[in-house]
Amino acid sequence: MSGPGIAWYLALSAFLFATGMLGVLLRRSPLIVLLSLELMLNGANLALISFARHAGNLDGQVFALAVMAVAAAEVVVGLGLIVAMARKKLTLDVDKLSILRG
């Protein structure tokens, strides 16, 4: 079996993760934040699968499946929250949601 070495996969995974994190940190729209979150999860998934290929067993792939299931559930909750916010006619801006300030 040939192809790119594991370092390339990991680099792509890190790039995806960093992109997602920047999105979470910098964007204001909750929809985009949710999207970026998915990007981070998939970056992590890519790393898991790469390591599974590299190590030659299936543990990492099983774990990636579990992450996908969790991500799906998370999207349901997240989108539900966003819909609820829209229904209440709240501005869809995460910086406005600051009632937890001490």
Added chain:
Amino acid sequence: MIAGGWITLFSPLVGAAVITLAGTRIGRRTAGYIATASTMIAFVAAVVAFVAALGKSPDARSQLSTAYTWIQAGSYQSGFSILIDQLSLLMMLIVTGVGSLIIAYSLGYMEGEDEERRYFAYMALFVFSMLLLVEGGNLILLLAGWGMVGLSSYLLIGFYHRRASAVAAAKKAFVMNAVGDATMAIAFFLLIKYTGSLSFSALGQVPAGNRWVVNIVALGLLGGAVAKSAQLPLHTWLPDAMEGPTPVSALIHAATMVTAGVYLIVRCNVAFQAAPHVENLAAVLGTVTLLMAGLIALVQVDIKRVIAYSTMSQIGYMFLGAGVGAYADAIFHLMMHAFFKACLFLAAGLLIHALGGEQDIRKMGGLRKLMPFTYLAFLAGGLALAGIPPFSGFFSKDPIIASALARGGWFGYLLWAAGLAGALLTGIYTFRLIFRVFLGEPSAFVREHLHTEHGEGPISMRWTVGVLAVLATVAGFLQFPPFWEPVSKWLEPVAPPLVVPTNAQEIGTLLIGVTMGATGILIAWLIYGSHRFRAPAASEVLEEKFFFDDLYDAAFYRPAVWLAAMLRRAFEEPVVQGSIVEVATGTRDAARWTARLQTGLVRTYVFAIAASLAVLLVVFVAVR
């Protein structure tokens, strides 16, 4: 004999406990009867023990009975034990005999008072405490009784607890006595350290090489005796203790409390003989007190205070006797004093009762015809106090003065002269009281306020005063040195006298003493009876009681108040209160600063997490 001792000890305690536990389920009079009965039972038991001891040989009369081991600590051990011997038997008889008469008298005197039950429970407790003191078979039990006497006196002096002056007097008595308790405790600690025991025999077992230990032990005991017996310089509580009900004054002055100091010196005579300087100090303190109290008594206007100062003076005689080593004479005077002083106090109580609580002798006068019985009783007590034959004081006071003469040396002569001068003062102040109160025409106050429609007082008050008046008149014949001296012989195994006056000294002192007393009465008559001479203006020094109260006020009270105020200003307010304020503001500020971290923006939280992770990552990589 031993069984009698135990019954005597615990009967009053049972009485006090029953009254306390029964509470309102028994009537007020019943409480009085229980207290009287319990002390009477104690008296009967003491008489039985005394008679049993009479039948024994002198060596078998001293018996120690231990109920159980009370305190055990390391090698130290003390039993709960009573010592029945010649001295404690005499004291038991005095305490229970006079004490039960006084409690019986209270039945009438306290009639209609509030809280009678509490009063009678305290009285019975007082008698129990004193019995524990005189019967205690070792020094630690003696100290327990000593402390309980202080407690009971505190409770009774402050009996009228709604009156601020009574509460202050009670506190004063307690604090003054605590000073003495502390010096005694020091003496006992030293005894435990150097002999490992607190039995009475330990007093003589301090290694003779330790001069200072012997002296401090004796000094500590003397401190306790001086405080309890109201001798110079711890005497100021006694006149104030007159704030209590009159029978309480009688109990404190005659049967219990103030006699404890004399008992202690006689009981611990071994310790005092080992420290002759301290023994001399006891004699000097007694002498100074008897003169000073006699002088102050000349100008007091409260009938009870005059009698109180006369008590101080008479206890001064006992200290003088015990100090020069005439132990039996001191105890005999203690006994006679118990009779005539109780008689005087209770007769004064009759007066006060009939006059609706008035104690100022300037308002009294001419009571002789209105209250003849009280007059006779008071006269008997007064003649006994002044030492006029054949009343009891005559037989007991002069042997003490003669013993001072027998001690010899300039010191002995000085004490002798002072004792005789005291006899003169006694005559003057006693009969100043009698002439002012009883002779002349009834004063306006008396005419207005005297109410004797039911006789001079309830029957319970009259018969007790009668008994005491008879005792004050005839009891002195028990001992008439140098002719017959059964009391001295009886006490000889416990406290052998150090000095024995010759017959010439005895009789000479007797004659001079009587002359002195009679001269005093004559002077009192010329001034207060026939008004031939005007009374000299009372000196301020005497009216202010030699400034002892002011001295203590300036030396102890005010510095303590100043120190407290200074500590409050310099420490309490800035450091203690300040630190609490600082801690509070500091916490509030810290909370305010921490709260700023909570922006409420999820993004900052996430950033914090991510940044920390990045830092950790770098750290881990770098460390590897």
